[in-house]
Amino acid sequence: MTDTAEEVSRIGSRWQPGPDGLLLDVRDLQVEFRTREGVAKAINGVDFDLYEGQTLAILGESGSGKSVTAQAIMGILDSPPGFVTGGTVEYCGTDLLKLPESRRRTVRGPEISMIFQDALSALNPVFPVGWQIAEMFRKHRGMNRSDAMREAVRLMERVQIPGAQQRAKAYPHQFSGGMRQRIMIAMAIALDPAILIADEPTTALDVTVQAQIMQLLADLQDERKMGLILITHDLGVVADVADRIAVMYAGRIVEQADVFDLYANPGHPYTKGLLESIPRVDLKGQELSAIGGLPPNLLAIPPGCPFHPRCRYAQDVCKDGAPPPLREVGRNRYAACHFAEDVLREGAHQ
């Protein structure tokens, strides 16, 4: 294919992060899905940034827009029905949303790559895993089959797959869940990307394997100084590895803070509700707290603060007008709530 040669010629000119290590700068990102039932506003103005070696966790319920955010950054939204309708996604100073598809493609894999929740369905069932990893080297680096395969085996060894040499010829269904996710990871880090997006990487795995995979991701990140975006709904997974957390609700970031600050004292009622709904050993026997109500229908997001129907702090001001903006409510922490200070103060007393 002609684009292979084109891609090879560009290897020399790698993208350079900003002087402060800024890799990714997402501003006011908006995504909607145009369906037969109407327009679903999946992402309504998302802002965050990511630095070299930083781990940002994006936390939220299903339907909060966390996976869609990742897909919009990658440029792999199913379109139609999904459309990016506004905002910028600047990678190393260049707005990816303005790049033509042919150039955008050279970013996916070598610069930003992604792993998915269910590695069994995310890997192609009819090709050997080694072949699928080697494809990265063949298509982006123009390597021949045998060199690419040697690189693939080397990567499989790096992600600790026993007997990598032989296992490279096996198919995805011949691996266990954890091993499959390792293969996904090997494929994603093959070209040494600056950013790795992990979309619920451990959700489909059992708990002991979850820990191993998270450890592997953390090690790889250390080793390569990658920026890691970890998308999850599992607060437990986040606590150990993340530096910073963005909590999403109805396509907006409702709170963003360093992981320790957020866990110590949430600044948004939604985050507070999430943290209270984690089962705790010291509260054994007590009824588990849950956030009442359901996440909003994205076809009809309530006016005002989208969380107000479920919020115990809600006042009249929350019910109309524009949603409260994400504002600075403390040192390096942001919350999108009219009563963030009250929530924080209340938490500090507990």
Add this chain to the structure above:
Amino acid sequence: MVRYIIRRLLQMIPVVLGTTFLIYTMVFGLGDPAKGRCGERPCPPAYIAKFNAEYNLDKPLVLQYLLYLGKLVHGNLGVNFYGNDVSQELTTRYPITIKLTIIAILFELVVGIAAGVLAGIRKNGFLDNLVLVSTLLVVSIPVFVIGALAQMVFGVKLQWFPVTSTQGTLGQLILPGLVLGSLSVAYVARLTRTSLVENLRADYVRTARAKGLSRGRTVGVHTLRNSLIPVITYVGADVGALMGGAIVTERIFNINGIGNFIYQSIYNHDGQSVVGAVTVLVLVFLLINLIVDILYGVLDPRIASD
């Protein structure tokens, strides 16, 4: 793999025994094969006795069948009621049916898959609707209408193709081959389209895009290979069916193939030829299905390893 093939071959034995016994019983057990052999008049008793003795018809049915089977394992299909060797009759006709099948299958694969892919990659687009409507049209017309129509238009009026195919040369067989494959082409196109549309939504396609692969490679390599699995199943079964001869198409174009032979044999009450031909058809059908199943494992590794 070898064990799998051996197991499959062993499974064929009861199938072959069952089908041949059924066809033998239907042809020789349910009526008097000697009836009507002498035109309007009844046959002389001496002739009937000689005829029955020659074809073992004077013995009990099960014994008849076993005697037939005994010859069959030596590859001997016997002599038909006209004194011709049935194996010989089949050998001269099979190459024509094979040629016809190859043309039809190539047509199905090339045109059917191409149309299905073009329709599937732009779902609800112009090509998609064109393919859906035209295949619906083809599916709803019986093959004898398509055959006669094609013969009339392309053979008689436009004279692009010969009207009949009596010698069974490749050039003569193109039009009948297209007619024969027309119905399946429509099914293959629809099957490919549906399968492709479904697979394009699969997670591994999203992965292929996340890997920065071109759209051509995402569709042509990653999606198509998976989408073709049901198509190959269908085409495989179709090869088996087409190898059995196409009675209607061969009649329309006067092709001297297996289908026509079976038709003539039934028409002439030539039981020996009917049983011989059907026995061979069963064997061919089973063998082709085995080959397709083995190929299937190549296409879908999840099946091969079981």
